[in-house]
Amino acid sequence: MSLDRPQRGVFVPALTPFKQDLAVDEARFVEHCKWLLAEGANGLAVFGTTSEANSLSNDERRHLLERVIGSGIAPRALMPGTGCCAIPETVALTRHAVERGVLGVLLLPPFYYKNVSDDGVYASIAEVVHRVGDARLRIYLYHIPPMASVGFSLPVIERLLRDFPDTVIGLKDSSGDWNNTEAVLNAFPELEVFPGSEAFLLAGLRSGAVGCISATANVNVAAIADLLRSWREPGADAKQAELTAIRAAVQKFPVIPAAKAMLAAASGEADWKVVRPPLRPLSAEAAADLARMLEALDFSIASSLAHA
């Protein structure tokens, strides 16, 4: 792999900050995005699961994307999530993102109906491609069965790559199952595969992955970017072990509230803790437990969090 293409490396599914009344804190979101890029993120997978995107209205998503781009962040650094349950909504969000010049979209399959057929998943994506009808469209398939239940099987990926080779170019694998990631990497060397956790970063890079897209990159992006720069050098395994240990600590808690609690603590901005229902903020006890675990690992969020 090569890291000189901007669409490779660590993409952060940027957390969406809310105010106490649950309104999106747009200014803080833009600040957070800029901080992540300054820390070494190669791009931002805004409106992912970690971003609580499915708890945002589609108008909120469009507005926020405009705001991010208006702040000067390059559209080519953005891979917004646009997959909804209803194809008309997915098409509207995707078209908007493409027209704004984003790198590509991270596409969930429709996720309400369960146990749908491969044919149904294929038809959903094909319908979006046809309806968007824009040669600039680039799709990264978003495989996250723990949340969406519906995922992309190898046969579906194969069929999509065959029929839309210039459009379907990548996949984020948030199955949490390295065997699946490896199977996808082996079966489709042309696909740009991003494991959904930095715990699989080094193994992924060694097997042909192009980076990672990870919730915990919201709090540890500099170290992840460092491993991406140095993964062929001595010491890579030790760096991976550190990343994995930190990830494991955060993962002992619900990851979104945990990462928000970490940012609240590091920035001194208590509002960072706010999540939209059905998620709940981390309890004070859990936040203290997490802080102790991270301290034991000598971890602290980069002091460059000076913007907050």
Added chain:
Amino acid sequence: MSLDRPQRGVFVPALTPFKQDLAVDEARFVEHCKWLLAEGANGLAVFGTTSEANSLSNDERRHLLERVIGSGIAPRALMPGTGCCAIPETVALTRHAVERGVLGVLLLPPFYYKNVSDDGVYASIAEVVHRVGDARLRIYLYHIPPMASVGFSLPVIERLLRDFPDTVIGLKDSSGDWNNTEAVLNAFPELEVFPGSEAFLLAGLRSGAVGCISATANVNVAAIADLLRSWREPGADAKQAELTAIRAAVQKFPVIPAAKAMLAAASGEADWKVVRPPLRPLSAEAAADLARMLEALDFSIASSLAHA
């Protein structure tokens, strides 16, 4: 129970017909709704799972609700589904429905995030109640773990009934688990409980349920309404056995495509077969198998399907 209250009896989650290009066939939808009411439906739970509501955009849902009410169907006969993943969308759909004078809304919990806490489910519903902020709001909780994964536990129901006794008044139980239905009926005698299948109709009525809301009521509502009228009379068990056998036959197939195939065959309108991805139409072979099974049960859709 008493069936003289209009909000009791059989509510049909009306199938949404599409044209070949997947556009909603609004005229056919209105015809279908009127036919169901003429056949004996007490009301219509439009925009349920069976309606492919989560495959419709929210604008499509609002427009279709206007169209149904504009056709002369009483708003008090309607229990539209309004639950989305994002609270702002749920609030917008719910407020629209309440302003149009519907009987109540059938409310899914936010269903993207999985393994959320009871506290998170409670907070989601409480937030909707507060934001809609309309004393006319009546909520029927929509418990359908096979699709939504997220459901309403007994402790959540208890807390909602305690805090919103004039607002949260009913529950549709589509768990498919009679033990759960019975537990809800026993724990909350004041709640209007609708089993999600007519297979549980008689058992439900005998235990305090107020009717049922069932996918297969789209093709068999007259017989269901008949049992609702006569459930205390001799012969009720035999009628239940017939309903259950027909339901069992349809359930051997994906229920939404199967019910649409049945309406296509009965009406001669092939477009009835169209579903939106991720669902797929029933294959010709499966439709023939289903037709044979139904014929063996002496079942045919009421000849009053003359509207088609």
